[in-house]
Structure formats: C-alpha cells, structure tokens
Amino acid sequence: MISIAFALALMGVQDLPAAADIEPEVTTEVAPAPAPAPEPELERDPVTGELPVDPYEMSNAHAGATPFTGTAMRDAFHGQEGIRRVVDNMVDRAVIDPRISEIFVAHDLVRLRRTLFEQFCHILNAGCDYTGRDMESSHRDLGLQVDDLNVLVENLQAAMADEKVGFAAQNRLLSKLAPMKRDVVTR
C-alpha cells in the first residue's frame, strides 16, 4: 500500500502546513471611515477684506481704557494717519519677530490692523469708536505670557520712535495699555 505522504509527494504536494499555520481567511471587510465633512471655507468680505467673526456686542468700553481728553495725544501721534502708521508698523514688526511671530499665524491681520487702529485712535482721543471685542475674550485662547507682551511693547516702542512720537507721549499711551496685562496674559 502506498502511504498518503508518498501519494501526495507524487502529486507534487510537499510540506503541507500545519493547521495552526493556516491564516484564517478574512471574510468581513471593514469599510473605511467616511472622510469628515470639509469645514466650510470662510470667505473674506469683498469690501473690508476681513474674515467673518461670531457676533458680539460692540462698545467703546471694550477698548479697555478711558480715552485721553484734549488734543495733545492725538497731535503727538500725528492724528489718525500717524496712528495708522504706528499700528501698521507695530503689526509688521510683530509678525516677523521670531519671538512672537507664530502667535499671529492663522489670525486675521486685516481685522487686527483695523481694530488696533480703532482702539489706539479711541484711546488717543483722535475721533474713533472702537468696534472690536474686549481684551479678555480676544486673547483668551492665545495662551499669552508676560514675555510675549513685553516683546509687543518693544515693537510698539520702535513703531512710535519711527513716527517720532515724543517719549512723554509714548509713555502716556503705554501706561493706558499696561493695566490690560491682566486680561491679555493668561499664563
């Protein structure tokens, strides 16, 4: 009698795998998770160039400081045009300053330039209303540290110096901004 192994060898079947080595065939296919719905792209306002923000109450009180009285501070900053130059110069410096530039990535700089201008213009009594958000809610999620604030103040000082704002006027504006530290710095 021919043994089974011999018969199989004749048929060319060699080294049959042990049952334990046979991988069970996967019969149920797991469907890939559906891709998440794409975030709706925020579109910039065709007129202002700004991205939309959630609605909020507008108030000059959100500027965070009572404005100066009289015209001395407005004049020291060379009116609205000078204030605009100071704000733009400060933002230009901040967004390329390697110490804080990352904080500004993915934020709407068009809006930031406008609201900062309004805020400074309002505080300097140069004829503007502030329409931005209050300092606490606009900085809540940024995780800012005192060092970040000090760097931004340096950028502001350089911008004011470029605008030839006198030291006394520079320091008067800085002393209006100083108490905002408690709302802006969260770590």
Ligand code: HEM
């Ligand atoms: C006293 C100091 C500060 C003042 C007066 C100030 C003022 C403002 C104003 C007016 C806004 C716009 C609010 C709005 O969009 O409605 C804003 C937003 C913002 N600020 Fe400040 N800021 C201060 C400190 C800082 C510092 C230290 C940093 C970072 C280094 C910073 C980064 C930002 C950023 C990234 C936004 C945009 C937030 C967003 O897109 O929601 N700020 N700040």
